[in-house]
Amino acid sequence: MTIRCLARFAVSCAGLALAVPAATAQERLPAGVTANVPTRVAELRDAALNDTVAYDIVEGLTTEIGPRLAGTDAEARARDWAVTKLKSLGFRNVHIETYQMPVWMRGEEKAEVIAPFSQPLRITALGNSGATPDKGITAPIVYFETFGDLTRAPAASLKGKIAFVSNQMVPTQDASGYGTFGMARFVGPQIAAEKGAAAILIRSIGTDESRAPHAGNTNFRDGTTPIPAAALSVEDAANLERMVKRGKPVTLHLLLTPKQIGLQESGNVIAEVPGSDPDAGIVLIGGHLDSWDLGTGAIDDASGLGITTAAAHRIMQAGTPRRTIRVVWFGSEEVGAFGGEAYAKAHKDERHVLAAESDLGADAIWRFETNLPASAAPIGDRLQAALAPLGIARGPGKAHDGADIGPVLRQGTAAIDLNQSALRYFDWHHTAEDVLERIDPEQLRQNVAAWTAMLAIVADAPEAIGTVDS
Amino acid sequence: MTIRCLARFAVSCAGLALAVPAATAQERLPAGVTANVPTRVAELRDAALNDTVAYDIVEGLTTEIGPRLAGTDAEARARDWAVTKLKSLGFRNVHIETYQMPVWMRGEEKAEVIAPFSQPLRITALGNSGATPDKGITAPIVYFETFGDLTRAPAASLKGKIAFVSNQMVPTQDASGYGTFGMARFVGPQIAAEKGAAAILIRSIGTDESRAPHAGNTNFRDGTTPIPAAALSVEDAANLERMVKRGKPVTLHLLLTPKQIGLQESGNVIAEVPGSDPDAGIVLIGGHLDSWDLGTGAIDDASGLGITTAAAHRIMQAGTPRRTIRVVWFGSEEVGAFGGEAYAKAHKDERHVLAAESDLGADAIWRFETNLPASAAPIGDRLQAALAPLGIARGPGKAHDGADIGPVLRQGTAAIDLNQSALRYFDWHHTAEDVLERIDPEQLRQNVAAWTAMLAIVADAPEAIGTVDS
Structure with missing residues (x-):
């Protein structure tokens, strides 16, 4: 004892x-x-x-x-x-x-790398995420190592692309890491939408090393059409980051069908x-x-x-x-x-x-x-x-x-x-x-x-x- | 160091x-x-x-x-x-x-407790599992604390029911626990099928405490029609066991659509x-x-x-x-x-x-x-x-x-x-x-x-x- x-x-x-x-x-x-x-x-x-x-x-x-x-x-x-x-x-x-x-209700949620490699990724839609068309979207990703990098992306530079924010939360006893790293979820989708992104994937706001993605709300301002927004599990984000770092363009297929039910x-x-x-x-x-x-x-x-x-x-x-x-x-x-x-x-x-x-x-x-x-x-x-x-x-x-x-x-x-x-x-x-x-x-x-x-x-x-x- | x-x-x-x-x-x-x-x-x-x-x-x-x-x-x-x-x-x-x-290819896989409580359970189909009808099956479960208990169930006693084998694997350095506890997966489905079960759910053959179900093959003998067979995550099995131990009959809805593709x-x-x-x-x-x-x-x-x-x-x-x-x-x-x-x-x-x-x-x-x-x-x-x-x-x-x-x-x-x-x-x-x-x-x-x-x-x-x- x-x-x-x-x-x-x-x-x-x-x-x-x-x-x-x-x-x-x-x-x-x-x-x-x-x-x-x-x-x-x-x-x-x-x-x-x-x-x-x-x-x-x-x-x-x-x-x-x-x-x-x-x-x-x-x-x-x-x-x-x-x-x-x-x-x-x-x-x-x-x-x-x-x-x-x-x-807001979760629907189907699927993500898959289709080039230069091919494998499924585990995701979960963020609360208030928009939906993709029923057949999903296929688009290249634009990689941001940090949330700050996303904020500095030029206007309209994400047009037709999927933003991927690889932002690794660090554990803190006083939970202050949630405020710091959580920004990628709280406002990342709004910022990506403003810069024309077709969708956004963030590394889960979490301190684990698992395949379990972390849900949580995001919010879009009035006048901004919500884009599809989801969190990759921490491990799936690490895997996607390894693919990005091999230097060839990475293309994803993404399907999200959540809806607002009033x-x-x-x-x-x-x-x-x-x-x-x-x-x-x-x-x-x-x-x-x-x-x-x-x-x-x-x-x-x-x-x-x-x-x-x-x-x-x-x-x-x-x-x-x-x-x-x-x-x-x-x-x-x-x-x-x-x-x-x-x-x-x-x-x-x-x-x-x-x-x-x-x-x-x-x-x-x-x-x-x-x-x-x-x-x-x-x-x-x-x-x-x-x-x-x-x-x-x-x-x-x-x-x-x-x-x-x-x-x-x-x-x-x-x-x-x-x-x-x-x-x-x-x-x-x-x-x-x-x-x-x-x-x-x-x-x-x-x-x-x-x-x-x-x-x-x-x-x-x-x-x-x-x-x-x- | x-x-x-x-x-x-x-x-x-x-x-x-x-x-x-x-x-x-x-x-x-x-x-x-x-x-x-x-x-x-x-x-x-x-x-x-x-x-x-x-x-x-x-x-x-x-x-x-x-x-x-x-x-x-x-x-x-x-x-x-x-x-x-x-x-x-x-x-x-x-x-x-x-x-x-x-x-054998995995299909849809869903399980949900519908009485006396109501909540989804995380499962994965075992390799060679049979399929449910497209709308799934709804049936009461019969609880077996161990694989041995399943083997001792009377003939035909599982007719129309879902066998639930809650069989907690113990970690061993030499992997011998896999042979011992793995029996529930290797032959549990065959035994349940012989006793008339509509389906079988086993606690994953695993030593974790997570929501990630463990896949793995099972085998049915020639002449036995494969029944739907799946593993609950260790935590979902523990949750289902807690429900069973409250003493009221537990009913599940189960959907599995795997298939053999030759x-x-x-x-x-x-x-x-x-x-x-x-x-x-x-x-x-x-x-x-x-x-x-x-x-x-x-x-x-x-x-x-x-x-x-x-x-x-x-x-x-x-x-x-x-x-x-x-x-x-x-x-x-x-x-x-x-x-x-x-x-x-x-x-x-x-x-x-x-x-x-x-x-x-x-x-x-x-x-x-x-x-x-x-x-x-x-x-x-x-x-x-x-x-x-x-x-x-x-x-x-x-x-x-x-x-x-x-x-x-x-x-x-x-x-x-x-x-x-x-x-x-x-x-x-x-x-x-x-x-x-x-x-x-x-x-x-x-x-x-x-x-x-x-x-x-x-x-x-x-x-x-x-x-x-x-």
């Missing part, structure tokens, strides 16, 4: 250490941290290292629902599943809030742990219920639902908190965060005092950051003391994470980020490989312990939590 | 040790091994640790040809590629020997390093050129071609060996070892004195075994001395490996097995993941060094090599 925890992350060690009274945890605090960890918080946190609720939620959603693309019947079945599960756990005010959102119903599932003080405001937490269609959405984001729900459940079991904790299983995050927008609009007149979201998998939390008003600064100090034994350090930045809680944060709501390690997350993100087996139960439980400690501190904090600069 | 070799396998250490004179290698021999390693053998072996030819062959075949199912145009292109490559390396008597063999042309590619003594017999080595259709056939078996060809090339560059070394890139191994049969038939009147095959990937060789006549026993001793510094021990068994050289071995030809570690091989075997990136160049070079040492000893051995009991 000790060897294992040394080799992987701090939580196993913490788990052992936490079996002794909370005073011991105090002795482990970094120099300069003087806040006490209330015995009740320490006990809740330590008990959560044996949690089973979070894993049960991930196991259930992946087994009984599977893929749940926003706006589909599968997502609707997932909402019904969620209501049953949340009620069975004893949550109050469990209900669905529906809304309409535009739906507005469909999606929805958020809401559950509460009612607080004793209605004037103290709502603590909003959650993750997203929808998933991409290739995997079963274990790390993205059944785990976020499991972690936040298990933590709230533990607070509920321990008594009535001062503040109401609202858990939201947001709909349609992947395809445009429509659930977060719909939630913020529907609940704009309620007082959210703090929001936090879990949407980066199930690996251990290594850092936390806050955005708290000065009056609530002691909350951050208590959190630092309570999370240190789990191997979680305080970061220097301002909390801001969360596509779904984004609209609520922009209303001036205080925030806490509990940052999970992203070093493995983009190996499987948006691929068929996002399945139950990607969950490490031990790291998942560390997440639940951290969220439980956070909720125990925040929901019962005697300090007023006012608004912040978002 | 040292840390890396300690953590992984012995070859890096060996590589460093071998940079010193061969006498040092002698000092590292196990107690009881008294044979000397001729300086020439040691030098050839050590130089081979810097080989680039083997990797170049794997890189070329996977990039310029890709998948090459037996009897297809792709396999024919691979033969032409092989001739060009082998001639460019300076081999003599390079030519293709064609033959006819029956070809006799097609395949072929072996042959190349030689001519020996100085025509009476000393031929040393036959090689691997197979065809691959399954899902990956690009890097570990199965471009690596075997690369390893054996690179080793023979090194012997050729060093001078003229006593015995002719014949390198064969066999066709159509995967689908019934037709190339090996055709070769043995065409060359039955030639005197093969020893045969060895490389067809277990590219990971390090950990053991060797021999089947030599008593008169040639010193060859085994010299081999033991020469291979020990590469971390290769002598095993107690009798060499017998090789689907392609099998017919030649059965003629009483002596054999040497150079056993690669199979601990990772079945993670990727017959899947889309069998691509260039699965090759560890350092371990590949250890293979070339071992084969070079073996050929240097065997091809020049002064001893007569007579026939053996096969």
Whole structure:
């Protein structure tokens, strides 16, 4: 056990250490941290290292629902599943809030090199991709080693050609690589379309070495006709790059037949742990219920639902908190965060005092950051003391994470980020490989312990939590 | 470098040790091994640790040809590629020997759970699988935890049902798990058909935890109508098993449209390093050129071609060996070892004195075994001395490996097995993941060094090599 925890992350060690009274945890605090960890918080946190609720939620959603693309019947079945599960756990005010959102559906997707060699390539269409004609297109590729190279291509230079952007994402603990390398997916298709490309293929935005292509949305500006846009698996992109580097022109046949099917119903599932003080405001937490269609959405984001729900459940079991904790299983995050927008609009007149979201998998939390008003600064100090034994350090930045809680944060709501390690997350993100087996139960439980400690501190904090600069 | 070799396998250490004179290698021999390693053998072996030819062959075949199912145009292109490559390396008597063999082609393949839950499953049809009707079949599954359980099912008990054999292969260094757990694929479909099953799904014969199903042949006896037969990915099988264990009947929809397209042309590619003594017999080595259709056939078996060809090339560059070394890139191994049969038939009147095959990937060789006549026993001793510094021990068994050289071995030809570690091989075997990136160049070079040492000893051995009991 000790060897294992040394080799992987701090939580196993913490788990052992936490079996002794909370005073011991105090002795482990970094120099300069003087806040006490209330015995009740320490006990809740330590008990959560044996949690089973979070894993049960991930196991259930992946087994009984599977893929749940926003706006589909599968997502609707997932909402019904969620209501049953949340009620069975004893949550109050469990209900669905529906809304309409535009739906893009994957069709056939095939790519094949036809010259100077001949072999099939594994691809998946990007969300909002345009379609090829039914017989596909045949065109030469233009190779760009990086996204920057694509942006510098002369206007109209891609006319009738397929842009190939070979842009290899690098793993980072803080997920910053997604922003940097993700540009090839987020805006690469728009740029290629502007330069006249017939289509675009990008290397998957992923850190794996596999044949599983990574899905994900792209967006075209109004006035730009969407071109066919797809991601090659990381390995297929490497293979295509090797062909390019042999120096002869490379021609591909590409078939993509996705379509926009118009507005469909999606929805958020809401559950509460009612607080004793209605004037103290709502603590909003959650993750997203929808998933991409290739995997079963274990790390993205059944785990976020499991972690936040298990933590709230533990607070509920321990008594009535001062503040109401609202858990939201947001709909349609992947395809445009429509659930977060719909939630913020529907609940704009309620007082959210703090929001936090879990949407980066199930690996251990290594850092936390806050955005708290000065009056609530002691909350951050208590959190630092309570999370240190789990191997979680305080970061220097301002909390801001969360596509779904984004609209609520922009209303001036205080925030806490509990940052999970992203070093493995983009190996499987948006691929068929996002399945139950990607969950490490031990790291998942560390997440639940951290969220439980956070909720125990925040929901019962005697300090007023006012608004912040978002 | 040292840390890396300690953590992984012995070859890096060996590589460093071998940079010193061969006498040092002698000092590292196990107690009881008294044979000397001729300086020439040691030098050839050590130089081979810097080989680039083997990797170049794997890189070329996977990039310029890709998948090459037996009897297809792709396999024919691979033969032409092989001739060009082998001639460019300076081999003599390079030519293709064609033959006819029956070809089964993959069609559509889809599986979906429709009750009590609803989600798609990833499958691939087994070679020689029957087809469903064009609209597929819908049927309840009958769950068998093991292959043994399937064999014990009462006669006719599977009538109208889909057998699901959840049979989890366990990794073994010596690949013995393939024989044990592979039974579910080799004969499971025949048994299910005999018991009236409408179809059969097996957990992939693989040791991974991925969504990539493992292809591979099955066979039906004459008089048995082939039923639809497919492998679920290991993860999809685990998911289906979780559904079964919830206790309600599970119904699937299955669509498979493969077909037998009759006799097609395949072929072996042959190349030689001519020996100085025509009476000393031929040393036959090689691997197979065809691959399954899902990956690009890097570990199965471009690596075997690369390893054996690179080793023979090194012997050729060093001078003229006593015995002719014949390198064969066999066709159509995967689908019934037709190339090996055709070769043995065409060359039955030639005197093969020893045969060895490389067809277990590219990971390090950990053991060797021999089947030599008593008169040639010193060859085994010299081999033991020469291979020990590469971390290769002598095993107690009798060499017998090789689907392609099998017919030649059965003629009483002596054999040497150079056993690669199979601990990772079945993670990727017959899947889309069998691509260039699965090759560890350092371990590949250890293979070339071992084969070079073996050929240097065997091809020049002064001893007569007579026939053996096969």
